[in-house]
Amino acid sequence: MISTKRRVFLKGTLAAGTVGVAVGAGLLAPSKLLAAWPSEAFAAEGLEAAMEAVTGSSDIADGDVTLSAPEIAENGAVVPVSIESSLDDITEMAVFVELNNQPLTAHYVLGDGAHANISGRIRMGESSNVVAAVKSGDTWYKTVQEVKVTVGGCGG
Amino acid sequence: MSIRVRAQESNGVINIRALMSHDMLVPEDDGGPHFIETVEIGRNGETVLTANWNYTVSRNPFVQTEIDGSAGDTVSVSWTDNKGESDSTEVEVG
Numbered sequence: 153m154i155s156t157k158r159r160v161f162l163k164g165t166l167a168a169g170t171v172g173v174a175v176g177a178g179l180l181a182p183s184k185l186l187a188a189w190p191s192e193a194f195a196a197e198g199l200e201a202a203m204e205a206v207t208g209s210s211d212i213a214d215g216d217v218t219l220s221a222p223e224i225a226e227n228g229a230v231v232p233v234s235i236e237s238s239l240d241d242i243t244e245m246a247v248f249v250e251l252n253n254q255p256l257t258a259h260y261v262l263g264d265g266a267h268a269n270i271s272g273r274i275r276m277g278e279s280s281n282v283v284a285a286v287k288s289g290d291t292w293y294k295t296v297q298e299v300k301v302t303v304g305g306c307g308g
Numbered sequence: 309m310s311i312r313v314r315a316q317e318s319n320g321v322i323n324i325r326a327l328m329s330h331d332m333l334v335p336e337d338d339g340g341p342h343f344i345e346t347v348e349i350g351r352n353g354e355t356v357l358t359a360n361w362n363y364t365v366s367r368n369p370f371v372q373t374e375i376d377g378s379a380g381d382t383v384s385v386s387w388t389d390n391k392g393e394s395d396s397t398e399v400e401v402g
Contacts, residue, residue, distance in 0.1 A: 257365060
């Protein structure tokens with residue numbers, strides 16, 4: 153009997169210890185966790201899976217996010233894309249290309265003093281919707297634009 | 309390898325433009341995938357923006373952004389790729 157109780161006690165202690173470590177890691181190093189290259193999100197196939205991996209949901213609301221991209225891109229290897237938002241307290245931004253094999257193209261973590269205004273150049277294998285998403289406070293918002301690609305830019 | 313950075317301040321905002329030389333090989337390329345995974349943009353030694361990229365960012369990546377700051381600040385740009393190679397540079401804000 154005594155040994156049985158002791159086992160229960162130990163199991164309980166171990167479980168509590170695991171939770172404590174997880175919470176401690178989350179509290180002590182959130183920026184480090186955010187900054188780690190999110191390999192699962194990048195490997196996700198399909199827009200819904202990729203969005204869920206980044207934002208926790210594949211169904212996020214349209215919001216005040218400006219996505220500037222050409223309606224027609226002649227060269228899918230170099231498609232200029234800008235994301236901007238005037239929402240408060242933006243800590244993350246992401247760009248997805250729905251029909252690329254791996255939709256998540258870029259993920260940004262904004263620290264103190266960073267403005268929610270980022271431009272870059274991305275590859276698109278074919279005409280596709282491009283999704284720009286920003287995290288304002290605890291909530292993600294998105295906007296979607298279709299980009300028609302004349303010559304795809306993802307093949308070898 | 310090289311990184312070219314321009315950092316210009318106006319009204320308390322630094323406009324940063326960085327051009328990194330990297331082939332950004334996709335999986336179908338010989339030696340691919342070989343691409344920049346992470347770019348860190350810093351000001352006076354503190355990271356302000358971290359970019360996590362896939363191989364679907366274009367060859368010789370370009371990024372433009374804005375951060376708070378002043379003329380005379382030091383802006384740093386550094387990258388690390390998926391094979392552990394890296395590069396970094398610093399410029400003084402004009």
